[in-house]
Amino acid sequence: MKKLVSLLAGASLLLASCAPADQAATKVTLVAHDSFAISDESIAEFQEASGFELEIIRAGDAGSLTNRLVLTKDSPIADVVFGIDNTFRGIADENGIIEGELFPVDYADVCFNYDRLWFEKRGMTPPASWRDLTKPSYNSLTVVTNPLSSSPGLAFLAATVAAFGEQSFEQYWKELRDNGVMVAAGWEEAYFIYFSGSSGNGDYPIVLSYSSSPAAEIRENGKSQTAALLEECFRQIEFVGTLAGASNPEGAKALVEFLLSESFQNTMPGLMYVYPVNEKAVIPAEWSEFGPAANSTMGEDLSIATHREKWQTKWSAIFE
Amino acid sequence: MFYWPIAKITSLGFSGDWLATLSEPKILEVIWFTLWQAALSTLVTLVVAIPGAYLLYRKSFPGQSLIKALITIPFVLPSIVVAVGFTVFRGVHDFWIEFGLTFLSDPIYWIIAAHVFVNYSIAVRTIGGVWSGLDTEIDDAAELDGAGRLRSLLAISLPQLRPAVFSTAALVFLFSATSFGIVLVLGGGQVQTIETAIYFSATQFLDLESAAALVFIQTLITAAAFLVGSSLAKGTVGLEQVFEGTRKPRVDKRDWPAAVVTAGIVLGLLVMPMLLVLVEAFKVGDGWGLRNFANLGTRGARDLLNISVLDAAANSLRNMVVAAGIAFFLGTLISWLLVRTRQKLLDLVFLVPLGVSSVVLGFGFLVSFNSSWFPLRSSWLIVPLAQALIALPMVIRLVYPALVSIGKEPIEQASLDGASSWQIWRFVESGMIKGVLLTAAGYAAIISVGEFGASSFLAYGSEGTIPTLLFRLIARPGEQNYGMAMAVSAILIVFVLLVMLLLSRYSRYKQA
Numbered sequence: 001m002k003k004l005v006s007l008l009a010g011a012s013l014l015l016a017s018c019a020p021a022d023q024a025a026t027k028v029t030l031v032a033h034d035s036f037a038i039s040d041e042s043i044a045e046f047q048e049a050s051g052f053e054l055e056i057i058r059a060g061d062a063g064s065l066t067n068r069l070v071l072t073k074d075s076p077i078a079d080v081v082f083g084i085d086n087t088f089r090g091i092a093d094e095n096g097i098i099e100g101e102l103f104p105v106d107y108a109d110v111c112f113n114y115d116r117l118w119f120e121k122r123g124m125t126p127p128a129s130w131r132d133l134t135k136p137s138y139n140s141l142t143v144v145t146n147p148l149s150s151s152p153g154l155a156f157l158a159a160t161v162a163a164f165g166e167q168s169f170e171q172y173w174k175e176l177r178d179n180g181v182m183v184a185a186g187w188e189e190a191y192f193i194y195f196s197g198s199s200g201n202g203d204y205p206i207v208l209s210y211s212s213s214p215a216a217e218i219r220e221n222g223k224s225q226t227a228a229l230l231e232e233c234f235r236q237i238e239f240v241g242t243l244a245g246a247s248n249p250e251g252a253k254a255l256v257e258f259l260l261s262e263s264f265q266n267t268m269p270g271l272m273y274v275y276p277v278n279e280k281a282v283i284p285a286e287w288s289e290f291g292p293a294a295n296s297t298m299g300e301d302l303s304i305a306t307h308r309e310k311w312q313t314k315w316s317a318i319f320e
Numbered sequence: 321m322f323y324w325p326i327a328k329i330t331s332l333g334f335s336g337d338w339l340a341t342l343s344e345p346k347i348l349e350v351i352w353f354t355l356w357q358a359a360l361s362t363l364v365t366l367v368v369a370i371p372g373a374y375l376l377y378r379k380s381f382p383g384q385s386l387i388k389a390l391i392t393i394p395f396v397l398p399s400i401v402v403a404v405g406f407t408v409f410r411g412v413h414d415f416w417i418e419f420g421l422t423f424l425s426d427p428i429y430w431i432i433a434a435h436v437f438v439n440y441s442i443a444v445r446t447i448g449g450v451w452s453g454l455d456t457e458i459d460d461a462a463e464l465d466g467a468g469r470l471r472s473l474l475a476i477s478l479p480q481l482r483p484a485v486f487s488t489a490a491l492v493f494l495f496s497a498t499s500f501g502i503v504l505v506l507g508g509g510q511v512q513t514i515e516t517a518i519y520f521s522a523t524q525f526l527d528l529e530s531a532a533a534l535v536f537i538q539t540l541i542t543a544a545a546f547l548v549g550s551s552l553a554k555g556t557v558g559l560e561q562v563f564e565g566t567r568k569p570r571v572d573k574r575d576w577p578a579a580v581v582t583a584g585i586v587l588g589l590l591v592m593p594m595l596l597v598l599v600e601a602f603k604v605g606d607g608w609g610l611r612n613f614a615n616l617g618t619r620g621a622r623d624l625l626n627i628s629v630l631d632a633a634a635n636s637l638r639n640m641v642v643a644a645g646i647a648f649f650l651g652t653l654i655s656w657l658l659v660r661t662r663q664k665l666l667d668l669v670f671l672v673p674l675g676v677s678s679v680v681l682g683f684g685f686l687v688s689f690n691s692s693w694f695p696l697r698s699s700w701l702i703v704p705l706a707q708a709l710i711a712l713p714m715v716i717r718l719v720y721p722a723l724v725s726i727g728k729e730p731i732e733q734a735s736l737d738g739a740s741s742w743q744i745w746r747f748v749e750s751g752m753i754k755g756v757l758l759t760a761a762g763y764a765a766i767i768s769v770g771e772f773g774a775s776s777f778l779a780y781g782s783e784g785t786i787p788t789l790l791f792r793l794i795a796r797p798g799e800q801n802y803g804m805a806m807a808v809s810a811i812l813i814v815f816v817l818l819v820m821l822l823l824s825r826y827s828r829y830k831q832a
Contacts, residue, residue, distance in 0.1 A: 199603070
């Protein structure tokens with residue numbers, strides 16, 4: 001037992017002794033969701049230009065990230081947050097976790113994709129809008145993601161509320177259910193396991209994904225196998241901002257500026273599959289051709305944070 | 321490290337009215353479903369694992385260690401890879417549905433099948449480990465008297481194996497009751513267990529009251545499963561030291577029922593999904609080739625990855641050695657101390673964490689530990705340390721019952737002979753439970769290799785591991801990313817296979 005005690009004591013000492021006493025002046029800490037990516041070159045560039053060392057913490061998906069920041073707001077875990085999106089922004093505002101302003105940093109449009117090849121082979125007409133998906137001709141052809149466990153799922157739920165109103169959006173979902181819609185827990189399963197247009201073995205030719213996804217499905221003939229329905233999509237906007245009570249406000253300011261700069265924004269489509277907000281940033285050529293942003297979007301102006309749980313509960317009741 | 325985050329979560333939700341939450345019909349339904357699906361998963365796993373344990377640990381045949389290594393792989397496969405692999409059964413599934421077995425379209429049956437897929441090896445190994453230590457003389461005598469295999473199994477072996485079977489049952493029950501990824505992915509997020517319900521209340525709704533109530537219930541179930549398991553598993557088996565390969569009889573014709581069941585499970589349930597993943601890894605467009613693997617050397621399309629797969633594999637290997645070393649050493653030490661002190665309460669304190677959900681733990685870490693708690697965060701050591709912590713209860717859970725089953729006699733005898741504690745351990749105990757120790761080391765190693773939760777928080781940039789690389793790839797659209805993700809899965813499968821094969825080689829070498 002003695003051995004064990006001394007071992008544990010040793011381990012805790014090891015943990016305790018490494019705590020740096022004063023890091024505020026030299027280091028700036030960024031907390032981000034799991035999908036955040038930054039190249040080594042960008043990190044080096046920021047550190048060189050600002051003189052601050054950059055530390056990155058990841059805190060789950062956008063929901064977990066926001067909730068964690070609410071729970072730890074009395075002793076903030078970082079200086080800057082990246083990745084609170086417009087579906088969770090309300091929670092951040094209500095709880096006062098941000099100092100100053102949240103700046104839009106990137107966006108992505110949640111749109112349905114369809115497998116062009118599948119429809120061509122059968123001589124069928126692909127849907128023109130997601131409103132068509134309840135039609136009998138599209139019976140058992142569509143995969144959506146669960147709005148409780150997936151952010152594009154929640155985005156589309158919000159779009160249906162915007163389209164049909166609080167009172168009658170459930171009707172659309174009931175019709176969708178009766179028309180044999182498949183529900184996947186996450187985007188990965190929906191896209192790679194059930195969807196036929198990518199390289200998985202799926203047999204559903206319509207999937208809820210992003211407007212940019214077809215740019216990743218370009219085949220040897222130089223064309224994309226898939227296309228997106230670009231009307232009435234939901235625009236997910238991600239924000240960056242300084243946390244209230246940040247221990248290095250000066251570094252935070254420099255980091256926010258860097259994340260909005262042309263240099264970093266140029267890397268975002270490649271690393272995170274999102275559109276940069278900086279108009280000077282370069283968008284890859286295949287994105288402009290095969291994965292353009294949506295023509296029209298809806299649902300972003302709803303106060304999603306307030307109503308989310310109610311909508312999700314209604315949705316669950318339909319799909320239980 | 322375990323209890324603090326959990327206490328923190330529970331205290332955050334403590335203000336609420338637990339009873340009100342717990343008596344909601346929806347919550348009751350979730351609890352009931354969790355219990356019965358775990359019980360059914362456990363039952364099916366045990367039924368198919370007992371013949372497997374017999375063939376793989378009681379008998380000998382060529383290719384045995386390959387199969388032992390092979391069946392362990394599912395234990396570490398990320399749930400998304402399990403889901404990809406399980407698409408291989410779509411054809412069969414559609415056939416059954418056509419055939420009129422429409423109840424099979426319920427995702428629950430997929431979930432249970434996946435639980436068997438994942439837990440088969442742990443059941444085979446823990447039961448087999450004890451079985452290989454049982455005396456064969458009674459079996460032989462019964463056979464001479466004309467008893468069939470099934471009869472000697474029911475009349476002789478099973479009663480002797482009772483402790484092993486029940487402690488295995490408790491383990492599989494816990495893994496099935498707290499499984500998260502499989503329930504979420506195969507259930508489309510529509511099938512709820514306590515674990516997924518905790519996840520949704522805590523991370524999506526910030527409803528800490530419900531989450532805390534559910535955590536409390538889950539902890540109760542965990543503790544109950546252990547108490548029931550250990551009280552049913554009472555009694556010692558009187559193990560004796562066996563030398564693998566020297567005394568085990570060859571498989572003969574009369575073993576056919578066990579062989580059929582085992583071949584069916586291993587080939588039909590376990591190997592097929594893994595084969596599909598391997599096939600996908602070599603699929604390039606409409607043809608075949610190595611492009612997916614070649615792409616991995618280059619950090620992916622447009623530098624999606626910060627690190628090449630070789631570097632990631634090196635990181636995984638390094639983490640594995642450190643994590644498994646720590647977990648194995650500490651776990652064996654704690655088990656040994658538990659046996660010596662015979663403290664029931666202490667027992668529970670170390671065993672309960674195994675049943676505590678990773679979701680709870682992850683969320684607990686999120687709210688409990690700020691940067692001053694993880695001063696090592698900038699060091700690569702933090703990842704294997706966290707992984708060691710995750711693997712530790714598993715090591716204890718495997719080693720402790722084995723040590724208990726040795727009984728007091730051999731130890732008292734040795735100490736009468738004047739042996740020190742170290743000598744008893746070195747020459748008596750460790751020899752008797754060698755198989756179990758090896759299994760424990762193996763699982764500690766592969767838990768580290770497959771671990772994703774802690775690494776995703778703590779290992780980034782150039783510290784990425786094989787699973788973090790996999791998730792990065794599969795979270796992006798595109799044929800190329802999917803192909804690379806499958807290639808990474810294939811590498812993970814081969815990696816685990818090699819680790820398990822090397823371990824069994826090592827043990828045979830030690831014996832020689």
